[in-house]
Amino acid sequence: MGYRLLMINMGSTSTKLGVYEDTNFVWQETLSHPREVISQYLKFMDQYDYRMSAILDVLKEKGEELSTFAAFVSRGGTVQPVPGGTYRITEKMLEDSQSGKFGDHPCNIGGQIAYDLGEKYGKPAFTVDPPVCNEMWEEATYSGLPEIQRIASFQQLNHRAIAKKYCSEQGVNYDEQNLIVAHMGGGVSVAAHCQGKIRDVNNALAGDGPFALERSGGLPVGSLINLCYSNQYTQEEMLRRVNGRGGMVAYIGLVDGREIGKRIDAGDKEAEMATRAMAYQIAKEIGALSAAMKGQVDGIILTAGLAYWTYLVDLLKERIGFLAPVYVYPGENEIESLAFGVLRVLNGEEQEMNYDQEAAKEDHLGL
Numbered sequence: 599m600g601y602r603l604l605m606i607n608m609g610s611t612s613t614k615l616g617v618y619e620d621t622n623f624v625w626q627e628t629l630s631h632p633r634e635v636i637s638q639y640l641k642f643m644d645q646y647d648y649r650m651s652a653i654l655d656v657l658k659e660k661g662e663e664l665s666t667f668a669a670f671v672s673r674g675g676t677v678q679p680v681p682g683g684t685y686r687i688t689e690k691m692l693e694d695s696q697s698g699k700f701g702d703h704p705c706n707i708g709g710q711i712a713y714d715l716g717e718k719y720g721k722p723a724f725t726v727d728p729p730v731c732n733e734m735w736e737e738a739t740y741s742g743l744p745e746i747q748r749i750a751s752f753q754q755l756n757h758r759a760i761a762k763k764y765c766s767e768q769g770v771n772y773d774e775q776n777l778i779v780a781h782m783g784g785g786v787s788v789a790a791h792c793q794g795k796i797r798d799v800n801n802a803l804a805g806d807g808p809f810a811l812e813r814s815g816g817l818p819v820g821s822l823i824n825l826c827y828s829n830q831y832t833q834e835e836m837l838r839r840v841n842g843r844g845g846m847v848a849y850i851g852l853v854d855g856r857e858i859g860k861r862i863d864a865g866d867k868e869a870e871m872a873t874r875a876m877a878y879q880i881a882k883e884i885g886a887l888s889a890a891m892k893g894q895v896d897g898i899i900l901t902a903g904l905a906y907w908t909y910l911v912d913l914l915k916e917r918i919g920f921l922a923p924v925y926v927y928p929g930e931n932e933i934e935s936l937a938f939g940v941l942r943v944l945n946g947e948e949q950e951m952n953y954d955q956e957a958a959k960e961d962h963l964g965l
Contacts, residue, residue: 601668601944605936606653606712608673608704610784610812610842611636611853613649615656616933621941626933627656633853637843640834642704643696649707650714668944670715671936672708674728676701676803679749682731682758683951684939687713687723691953700730701751701803702841726939727755729803731796738798738890751801752787753902759935760901760927761791768897775896778887778922780880780914782904783930784853785841786810788883790891798890800883805840808879811853811904814844815879846872855907862909877910881917888921895922902930 600620607614611633616626629652639645657664672687675695685691687709695706709725716723730751741748757779765772773794780788786808789799800807800816809815817840826836839848847853849872852861861869888895898918904910905928915924942948 601941602666603937603940604657604662604664604667604670604715605933606670606672606708607932607936608649608708610704613652613708614933615653616937617660617662618934618937618941621938623934625660627660629653629656640838642702642707643710645704646707646710649704650711653711664715665719667719667721669721669940670712670723671940672712672723672725673705673755673932673936674725675706675709676703676751677728677730677953678957679730679732680728680953680956681733681951682727682754684724684726684943684948685728685951685953687716687725688953689713690957691725694957698837700749701801702837703729703803705729724940724943726936727758729754733795733797734799735797735890748806749801750789750796750799751803752789752799753781753783753785753802754796755935756781756902756930756932757787757789757791757796757799759931760899763931764897764899764925764927770896776891776894777897777899778884778891778895779899779901780884781902782810782880782900782910783902784811785813786815786876786880786883786904788880788887790887792891798887803841808883809845809876811855812842812845812847814840814848846876855904855910859907859909873910874913877913878917881914884914884918885921893921898922898924899927900924901927903928905929 603618605616611631613629617624677691677694677700692710692713695709712723730749731754734750739748761777761779762772765775777791779791785802787799787802788807790797805814805817807815831839850869852858858869858873884898898921900911900914905926911926918924943950
């Protein structure tokens with residue numbers, strides 16, 4: 599009998615579930631969570647019971663017996679910077695992901711749910727290519743203040759999967775290419791993929807880089823400090839303001855590119871201007887990485903949900919097309935990437951990574 603795997607991929611207002619039997623796709627479903635419900639929770643982990651209940655309801659409807667799964671797999675949470683690979687979810691990983699030190703994301707809930715299901719049914723829980731990696735150029739880790747170090751916290755799973763898919767289709771080796779990949783979803787992360795390593799990327803979870811659908815991106819520091827000390831918000835409210843309630847949702851109250859597009863088509867100038875500003879910031883981030891890569895860019899890849907939005911893609915191409923050829927890969931390949939990463943470990947094709955050991959190395963470095 600083959601390995602039957604349950605994958606969990608949590609976004610800000612959705613939970614994607616998928617089942618694979620070995621490399622064979624069985625089913626996938628996306629659960630949409632109304633923003634009016636999600637907005638009631640100040641912290642992501644406060645959604646645990648709500649999300650767990652929704653997952654169990656779908657599995658029951660599908661007739662799935664949880665005891666039949668060989669492993670439970672979640673997209674990675676905000677953990678310490680570690681190399682890419684497939685990791686078993688541990689208590690240390692969960693503690694780090696929920697500490698807030700490396701950012702916050704709904705995937706932290708998924709990691710906890712996968713771990714808890716694994717504990718209940720005596721099966722391992724895994725994650726693949728956690729979002730915080732340690733491949734950055736040393737120069738890129740400097741922030742401007744010794745107390746603050748720049749870290750790579752982003753959607754590493756989809757970044758690598760899409761970059762490798764592009765390379766496969768182009769008949770080139772990922773380890774020999776210099777690519778800029780822009781993952782454009784609830785947050786936007788723009789990364790320099792240089793010969794198999796991700797050497798620089800904005801921290802899409804902690805107020806860095808372009809603003810996005812629901813994240814503020816980089817803000818003028820002085821004004822941000824003044825807002826933090828204005829007594830308008832608590833610390834927790836301010837963190838949520840920039841991650842989950844910033845960006846397009848703060849400007850126009852929408853986080854769905856299709857709905858924003860409809861508003862623009864209907865003549866909504868505010869929606870149009872906010873979209874143009876978002877495209878401007880994404881293009882500027884891509885241009886900055888091009889300079890960091892000394893102009894040696896083989897291709898620029900636009901991916902994730904917003905890459906379906908032709909209006910936004912066209913705005914970007916107008917500004918970045920002169921840098922390198924632009925390729926568009928809408929959506930994401932995360933469920934399959936999670937499944938195949940775990941299967942490589944279960945089949946003995948790849949070594950399981952030890953998070954506790956890798957995290958200890960980073961602790962030794964003072965991160």
